[in-house]
Amino acid sequence: MDYLRSYKNIYDQNIILMFKGELTFDLVTAMIGSLEERLDEIEEDRRVKKKFYNVSTECIQNLYYHLDEVNSDDKLISSFDSHSALIMIAARKRFYSLQTGNYIPTEKIGEIQKRLDDINAVSADELRALYKKVLAEQEFSDKGTGGLGFIDIARKTAGQKLRYKFQPVTSTVSYFTFQVRLPRVDEN
Amino acid sequence: MEKIFIEPTRTTPLINFDPDEGLLEMKGRSSPENSIEFYQKILDNLEEYALSGGEQFTANIAFEYFNTSSSKCLFDVFKRMSRIEDSGKTITINWHYEEGDDDMMEAGEDYSDLLDLDFNFTEIEED
Numbered sequence: 001m002d003y004l005r006s007y008k009n010i011y012d013q014n015i016i017l018m019f020k021g022e023l024t025f026d027l028v029t030a031m032i033g034s035l036e037e038r039l040d041e042i043e044e045d046r047r048v049k050k051k052f053y054n055v056s057t058e059c060i061q062n063l064y065y066h067l068d069e070v071n072s073d074d075k076l077i078s079s080f081d082s083h084s085a086l087i088m089i090a091a092r093k094r095f096y097s098l099q100t101g102n103y104i105p106t107e108k109i110g111e112i113q114k115r116l117d118d119i120n121a122v123s124a125d126e127l128r129a130l131y132k133k134v135l136a137e138q139e140f141s142d143k144g145t146g147g148l149g150f151i152d153i154a155r156k157t158a159g160q161k162l163r164y165k166f167q168p169v170t171s172t173v174s175y176f177t178f179q180v181r182l183p184r185v186d187e188n
Numbered sequence: 189m190e191k192i193f194i195e196p197t198r199t200t201p202l203i204n205f206d207p208d209e210g211l212l213e214m215k216g217r218s219s220p221e222n223s224i225e226f227y228q229k230i231l232d233n234l235e236e237y238a239l240s241g242g243e244q245f246t247a248n249i250a251f252e253y254f255n256t257s258s259s260k261c262l263f264d265v266f267k268r269m270s271r272i273e274d275s276g277k278t279i280t281i282n283w284h285y286e287e288g289d290d291d292m293m294e295a296g297e298d299y300s301d302l303l304d305l306d307f308n309f310t311e312i313e314e315d
Contacts, residue, residue: 025221029198029199033198046288046314047288047289050253050286050289050291051291053253054253054291057219057253057255058255058256061219061255061257128294128298131298132298132301132302135259135260135263135298135302136263136302140224140257140260148256148257148259148260149256151256152256152259155291156291
């Protein structure tokens with residue numbers, strides 16, 4: 001077995017963090033801590049470093065809060081996988097990329113997609129107004145989340161659209177892939 | 189009302205609430221597992237301060253980062269401060285943010301605007 005060869009692809013693509021499995025809050029905190037150390041080594045621009053740290057924390061915590069929504073399916077999704085998250089963070093030359101994947105109930109697609117599309121359709125100023133509206137008006141969900149996660153991520157990666165994909169897995173479950181990019185160089 | 193002092197951790201900020209001094213300090217990072225639980229004690233004490241606290245109240249805020257769930261809790265914290273002001277007391281809110289951190293500055297502006305509170309904005313130099 002040539003392990004190095006199978007890992008080489010990963011190294012070549014500048015992946016700085018990769019994870020698959022169930023998440024606990026402590027694990028999320030440790031993961032973000034290790035990401036921060038890595039960013040300290042590779043990123044010179046303090047503002048970019050901070051922004052990416054913020055966006056990653058929001059994304060990974062967000063994922064953590066929503067991993068308990070799908071039940072296993074004997075044939076297609078094991079009980080482990082149904083609560084598993086996939087996280088991949090890459091540092092490319094011009095941007096950072098954070099990609100997450102998780103199973104979601106298909107019935108939730110409509111709501112999530114609408115939120116993402118609404119966010120992608122507005123300007124930076126409108127995004128700020130939307131954030132303020134949700135901040136002041138929306139109540140906490142049962143999970144203690146405030147409905148601000150995606151808006152905040154979009155604000156901090158201004159100019160970059162939130163990328164996503166939904167793929168059907170079973171009659172009731174789909175796979176949700178989400179990706180954000182943060183430019184490393186100031187493009188203004 | 190009671191004094192509250194909480195040491196900072198990787199996911200929770202330093203909290204120093206001293207009702208005798210009319211002072212609330214919040215500093216560091218805030219991304220706790222349960223933000224509502226973390227901020228509840230502060231909210232309760234501020235509520236009481238509006239009713240029975242001294243005439244002057246000062247808040248010194250210096251966040252490095254907070255997540256969106258904390259952001260909602262902070263909105264409630266400032267809402268309580270607005271009540272302290274409505275009760276006729278003098279209130280001073282100092283919002284410190286790291287040099288060049290426009291996101292943190294804007295966050296302060298958003299609270300100030302939404303709740304009609306005056307914030308003093310101060311940039312802190314990088315370490």
